[in-house]
Amino acid sequence: MAAFTEWLKRALLEVQEYSKLAMATARCAVSRPFYWHDFVEQLDAIGIGSMTVVILTGLFTGAVLALQSGFTLDQFGARPFVGRLVSASMIKELGPVLTALMLAGRVSSGIAAELGSMMVTEQVSALRALGTDPVRKLVVPRVLAGILMTPVLTVVANTVGLLGGWVVSVQNLNVASGLYWSSVVDGLFLEDVWMGLLKPFFLGFIIVTVGCHVGLRTRGGTQGVGRATTNAVVAASVGVIAMDFFSTQLLLELLF
Amino acid sequence: MAPVPEELRGPAKGRPGDEPVVVFDDVRLAFDDNVVLDGISFKLYPGFTKIFIGASGSGKSTVLKLILGLLAPDSGTITVHGQRIDGMTENELFAVRDHTGMVFQEGALFDSMTVGENVGFKLYEETDMPLADVRTRVEEVLGFVELGPYIDRKPSELSGGQRRRVAIARAMAFKPKLLLYDEPTTGLDPITALTVDAEIIKLRDLEGVTSVLVTHQLRDAFYIATHGAARAPEGHAIVSASPEKVEEADFVMLRDGKIVFEGSADELRTATDPYLRAFLS
Numbered sequence: 251m252a253a254f255t256e257w258l259k260r261a262l263l264e265v266q267e268y269s270k271l272a273m274a275t276a277r278c279a280v281s282r283p284f285y286w287h288d289f290v291e292q293l294d295a296i297g298i299g300s301m302t303v304v305i306l307t308g309l310f311t312g313a314v315l316a317l318q319s320g321f322t323l324d325q326f327g328a329r330p331f332v333g334r335l336v337s338a339s340m341i342k343e344l345g346p347v348l349t350a351l352m353l354a355g356r357v358s359s360g361i362a363a364e365l366g367s368m369m370v371t372e373q374v375s376a377l378r379a380l381g382t383d384p385v386r387k388l389v390v391p392r393v394l395a396g397i398l399m400t401p402v403l404t405v406v407a408n409t410v411g412l413l414g415g416w417v418v419s420v421q422n423l424n425v426a427s428g429l430y431w432s433s434v435v436d437g438l439f440l441e442d443v444w445m446g447l448l449k450p451f452f453l454g455f456i457i458v459t460v461g462c463h464v465g466l467r468t469r470g471g472t473q474g475v476g477r478a479t480t481n482a483v484v485a486a487s488v489g490v491i492a493m494d495f496f497s498t499q500l501l502l503e504l505l506f
Numbered sequence: 507m508a509p510v511p512e513e514l515r516g517p518a519k520g521r522p523g524d525e526p527v528v529v530f531d532d533v534r535l536a537f538d539d540n541v542v543l544d545g546i547s548f549k550l551y552p553g554f555t556k557i558f559i560g561a562s563g564s565g566k567s568t569v570l571k572l573i574l575g576l577l578a579p580d581s582g583t584i585t586v587h588g589q590r591i592d593g594m595t596e597n598e599l600f601a602v603r604d605h606t607g608m609v610f611q612e613g614a615l616f617d618s619m620t621v622g623e624n625v626g627f628k629l630y631e632e633t634d635m636p637l638a639d640v641r642t643r644v645e646e647v648l649g650f651v652e653l654g655p656y657i658d659r660k661p662s663e664l665s666g667g668q669r670r671r672v673a674i675a676r677a678m679a680f681k682p683k684l685l686l687y688d689e690p691t692t693g694l695d696p697i698t699a700l701t702v703d704a705e706i707i708k709l710r711d712l713e714g715v716t717s718v719l720v721t722h723q724l725r726d727a728f729y730i731a732t733h734g735a736a737r738a739p740e741g742h743a744i745v746s747a748s749p750e751k752v753e754e755a756d757f758v759m760l761r762d763g764k765i766v767f768e769g770s771a772d773e774l775r776t777a778t779d780p781y782l783r784a785f786l787s
Binding site for chain 1: 574576596597603607608610611612614616631632676
């Protein structure tokens with residue numbers, strides 16, 4: 251029982267500290283000074299840096315979706331509708347979630363390792379000693395870049411996913427190219443597109459804030475940095491799935 | 507060993523009319539059940555040096571973090587540059603830190619930046635100083651620590667002693683009135699340590715910077731307390747300090763979060779307390 255109480259206290263402390271960081275980030279994002287140079291650097295690191303992994307993930311997800319669903323749809327003589335299934339799955343759910351999970355692995359861990367190293371080598375204390383607010387300098391540029399770049403990367407993943415589905419549909423399933431693309435459009439409602447575009451904003455926020463929170467709470471030298479990196483990936487991945495559920499529920503209420 | 511009673515401590519030194527730069531009054535700090543500082547009181551006057559010595563974990567570095575406002579005390583008051591900082595918010599503390607520099611234990615240089623960017627960090631990021639002026643100031647302070655040619659190198663390309671000297675240059679770039687040194691010579695060989703000691707002495711005597719030094723390297727502590735810097739035709743010279751100058755450096759020994767000795771280098775050398783003798787041997 252004592253161990254459970256201790257665990258609960260630690261968990262609540264983490265939630266409290268995470269909330270404080272999220273609120274401080276929001277406050278700092280709307281007031282001066284703003285470190286533009288760091289923001290642009292993070293747009294590049296998070297956006298351009300993650301492009302390859304997102305393209306590959308999107309491409310193979312779209313391809314495998316077409317492959318799996320094509321043979322299932324065959325049983326009902328519905329193979330021409332494969333495009334509809336690929337587009338609905340990719341744009342509403344798989345595109346945003348898989349992109350976010352890839353970013354959790356790449357971006358969240360990277361941020362936790364970088365900020366964690368800065369913590370254990372006292373670079374964050376040095377920032378404060380030099381009169382710079384670490385939240386403004388380190389967290390705000392990363393969070394804003396993450397919030398902006400996650401939707402962009404999701405659109406890229408969706409696009410290449412549809413292309414992957416098209417290649418498999420045409421090459422393996424012998425579906426006519428025109429039929430595939432008209433099916434893709436038929437399968438989508440405007441609300442689905444909005445949902446696919448809005449969800450990544452929430453997911454991007456979770457990915458980066460979790461990485462920053464874990465990084466800035468790193469203690470215990472290089473071992474601590476290793477632990478922080480692992481914790482960031484686990485927490486961000488679970489956070490992505492949970493936030494996906496809640497944001498879907500919210501957007502269903504608002505859009506449909 | 508009982509703490510040194512107020513009446514038995516060395517006189518609160520300072521030149522007539524000077525207000526203290528740092529005042530600790532009955533400061534206590536604990537992390538959970540671990541008492542780090544227990545009733546610490548001292549004063550530091552402009553241009554003087556306070557040297558904190560003691561075993562690892564005795565609370566020396568914590569004193570520096572409290573002066574800078576990186577930690578807040580559980581009780582007691584801390585006054586820095588005439589302002590009480592123990593109740594200040596982080597934003598209010600930034601103004602106080604404009605006059606205080608700190609040299610961290612391993613330098614804490616920013617890995618991703620060059621030496622020049624590290625040294626000019628505060629001036630580049632937190633002031634409106636024109637970039638050309640910042641560059642001039644960076645070159646000036648790097649010249650002061652004799653690392654001018656290293657301005658475009660990365661910290662990873664420097665030796666341990668050079669990194670400490672860059673850290674000193676970064677801390678002095680914005681001309682603080684008070685400099686805090688956290689174990690500035692730990693891990694350095696004796697010859698390299700002397701070059702770092704010389705920078706500390708130069709800053710104190712040529713730039714008039716008040717210093718707080720935390721160390722367990724007694725050799726360096728005594729060297730800084732008993733030497734002075736003087737301007738010379740070829741730049742500067744490190745010479746033996748006059749007896750009056752030696753009196754401007756105070757040693758403070760911490761043990762288990764309490765002050766157990768406070769006095770000059772000579773008083774420390776002649777102390778008879780067994781713990782002090784063991785520490786000095």
